[in-house]
Amino acid sequence: MDFRPTQEQQLIIETVRRYVREEIEPLEAGLDPDAGELDPADQARLVAMTKQMGFYGLDIPEEFGGPGLDTTTRALMAIEMSQHRAGLYNPCYGTFGGAGLAQLYEATDAQKERYLYPALRGEKKGCFALTEPSGGSDPARAIKTRAHQDGDEWIINGSKLYISGADKADFALVFARTGDDPGRNGVTAFIVDTDTPGFHVERVVHTLRSTHYATELSFTEMRVSHDSVLGEVNRGFAIANDRLSRQRIPYAAGCLGPAIKAQEMAVEWAKNREAFGSTLAEKQAVQWMIVDNEIDIRHARWCVLEAAQRADRGERFRTEAAMAKLVASEAAGRVVDRAMQIHGGIGMTKDLPLERWYRELRIRRVGEGPSEVQRLIMAREILGGSFK
Ligand SMILES: Cc1cc2nc3c(=O)[nH]c(=O)nc-3n(C[C@H](O)[C@H](O)[C@H](O)COP(=O)(O)OP(=O)(O)OC[C@H]3O[C@@H](n4cnc5c(N)ncnc54)[C@H](O)[C@@H]3O)c2cc1C
Structure with missing residues (x-):
């Protein structure tokens, strides 16, 4: 399998990375560490910018006016968009727009008029x-x-x-x-x-x-x-199952952003901080934490990209999406935890984004189906699905 981004994907990655570094991070630096919203004027300016970039409404299907991204490109973007303090639950403060509830794409025309389209226009939540x-x-x-x-x-x-x-x-x-x-x-x-x-x-x-x-x-x-x-009476669970499995992939990718950023911070800190007469980077115990972080990040990235590529090829991806969600949410939690350990006291403060990622990542092992349920989904497919 080739996990290298295509030229077009690389360009998108670089564009989003620049957007996060140049537009989001400077504004975030002036906000409360627990903030969830930008100033409305900044929000409006940035939404105009993402619209101009052609990326507004990322998760809206193409037939409803979205940019029509494939799952792999969407996952690569999610990895970049979540690389800031509020990025896990509020990537880029929503300036890339929302998609409304995925199930509404299966609604009747009248329901779409009343709920879906106003949600896509940002008028209803x-x-x-x-x-x-x-x-x-x-x-x-x-x-x-x-x-x-x-x-x-x-x-x-x-x-x-x-x-x-x-x-x-x-x-x-x-x-x-x-x-x-x-x-x-x-x-x-x-x-x-x-x-x-x-x-x-x-x-x-x-x-x-x-x-x-x-x-x-x-x-x-x-x-x-x-x-x-x-949909139909007594068939509420049948609605948009495929879309729900597909959502697990960017959800998993979103866990990777904070992990990547935490690792960058840990490397930087380890190279510059001294204790016992040498930098932390020279201590084997710290080197191993950095290496374990790298293993976790790469493993999670491969799982996410494998699931995304299978989805894009039209193959079954239920097991792979569950695996990506499980591996990425658990790996990212470990990475941020180690990064905090390497930072020592400052890692425990709200001066750095680590504590917010640490807290919020913990939810990811339960939300959208706990790790055990992801294992159950995989077990059903691997063992044949005849048991509960
Ligand atoms: C911050 C947050 C936001 C949420 N937002 C929403 C939302 O918008 N809409 C919504 O509908 N729900 C939402 N949820 C609910 C979330 O989806 C559920 O909490 C989650 O599905 C687990 O359900 P539960 O809490 O009832 O745990 P339970 O079903 O009681 O399970 C408890 C634990 O038991 C274990 N377990 C369960 N099944 C198995 C099994 N088969 N084998 C082994 N172990 C098992 C797991 O460790 C699990 O964590 C949210 C939850 C949180 C924390």
């Missing part, structure tokens, strides 16, 4: 409400939120937990049990306006993330019309 207090690793079986039909309407009762951004969202994609099947064939997806009577944001849940708070939601006798059903 959505959130994804799947996880419940009863569990998120195996949501198909854990979902207790119920919807029952009443004429042309559905009445939804239940609760959701850890739903990112619901406090600021205009609509939510809510998964509820509608059938007798206790698993994935009894769940329906509904698009619900967050101002619907009965939709409550119970509380904001503070997590290791600096921004993008999670929330707890409850639904009491929440009535929605039948037009709110996304």
Whole structure:
């Protein structure tokens, strides 16, 4: 396999790298270490810039006006875009635009008009409400939120937990049990306006993330019309499965940016900091940490690029995407941890971005499916998929 970027990809990598170094980092240096937003005027200026570069709305499919990037190029960009303090959860502060919820590309024309296109124009925000207090690793079986039909309407009762951004969202994609099947064939997806009577944001849940708070939601006798059903009744889990697996690849690539940057910082620090009469770089214990970082970064990069290339060739990539997510999230956590160790006291402070990456990376081993569930996905494919 050839993991070298093409000439065009190299040009894109260099363009994004320059953008991060020259536009994002100087602004970020003046922000609070936990900041999640740029000044609105800077934001508007940078969005105009990414539009001019032809990269705005990176994840929007080409038929909906996106730049039509292949998965490999998208992953290479994610590696570059996340190389700054807020880069893990807010790469380039959103100046490359959002894509809306991937599932909405499967919506009816009327639903697209009402939710997808306003989301793509930045006029509406959505959130994804799947996880419940009863569990998120195996949501198909854990979902207790119920919807029952009443004429042309559905009445939804239940609760959701850890739903990112619901406090600021205009609509939510809510998964509820509608059938007798206790698993994935009894769940329906509904698009619900967050101002619907009965939709409550119970509380904001503070997590290791600096921004993008999670929330707890409850639904009491929440009535929605039948037009709110996304896809088919009892087939909520079938929607956009391929797109979800594909999303794991840039998600994994995004973990690599902080790891690469942390390694650069560790190398620089080790070469210049002295202890016991010589630089840290001369101590074998430090050299080994730097080498282990390099092994982790390269291993994760290969996994990400292999998954991306398989996706681009139209081959099955479920196992590879799960492996990339698992390897990159775990490797990046180790790299940042070692980089902090090499930095000593200053590594523990908010003067450096390491502590934010360390905290936020920890979530990556649970979010979008815990490491154990990624292993389960791979085991099913390797062993034949006949067990649960
Ligand atoms: C910051 C943050 C933001 C989130 N945002 C959203 C969101 O926007 N929308 C949304 O729907 N959800 C969201 N989630 C929920 C997230 O997807 C779930 O937390 C995750 O899927 C795990 O579900 P759980 O917390 O219920 O853990 P559980 O399902 O209770 O699992 C607990 C642990 O058990 C282990 N485990 C589970 N299954 C297996 C298995 N088969 N074999 C071995 N071990 C296993 C794993 O270690 C797992 O971490 C978010 C979570 C966080 C922390």
